[in-house]
Amino acid sequence: MSSAEPWDYTLYIPNDLRAVTVCRRTLRLILTMHGLIGLVDTAELLATELVSNAVRHTKGPAALRVRRTGDGVVWIGAWDTDPAPPEPPRPPAQVTESEDGRGLGLVVACADHWGWQPSARFGDRGKYVWCELAAA
Template sequence: MPENEPWDYTLYLPNDPRAVTVCRRTLRAILTMHDLAGLAETAELLATELVSNAVRHTKGPAALRVRRSREGLVWIGAWDTDPAPPEPPVPLGQALESEEGRGLGLVTACAQHWGWQPSARFGDRGKYVWCELGVA
């Protein structure tokens, strides 16, 4: 596949804490296959935070989506069944001292952009929380 060709993967997940490990390993494999292994460490951290929130705070299924745009951005997103917006990120300095609430603070610090939008999958209303990384 040419370097600038877009691609898109979706991994559907049960509501199971082990899904986070499956996501990290799957994401690393995808990035490695597309010669983007240099992004893997940061991408895994971001995916871990997004998927952990989806699994921890909802009772339904979830999904991890990873895609690359023609412009060279890698988007990582997690869908869950809670349609409510995510809590605002805690500033990273405060979050490092807390056991809870660090997720979106880390996403804010490590990603170029992040956001959320209402979305539906599996016939359920929910939300999609995403972030993007530039490919250097």
């Protein structure tokens, strides 16, 4: 398979903070195997923030989805069981002042685009919070 071809992976995880490390390491392996090593550090940071929020703020299962589109964009999304929109990102000045609540601020600062959308998995209503990185 050529690294320029689209691909799509989903990792379903329990509601367990240890799953954040599993997601981060799995993402590193996926991007490395597809020749996208230059995106690994930023993608790991973004996935860590998204998956951490999904696990911390909900009680149900979660999922990490990572895909590459035909136009070379790497899309990273975390699904959780709470259908409510995420809290708005904090302004950059407030992001550095506190460990809590910095997640979406980091996503906004590091990703090319981000957003959220309602979605269902495991028969539950929920949402994806996602971001995109342009693959060089």
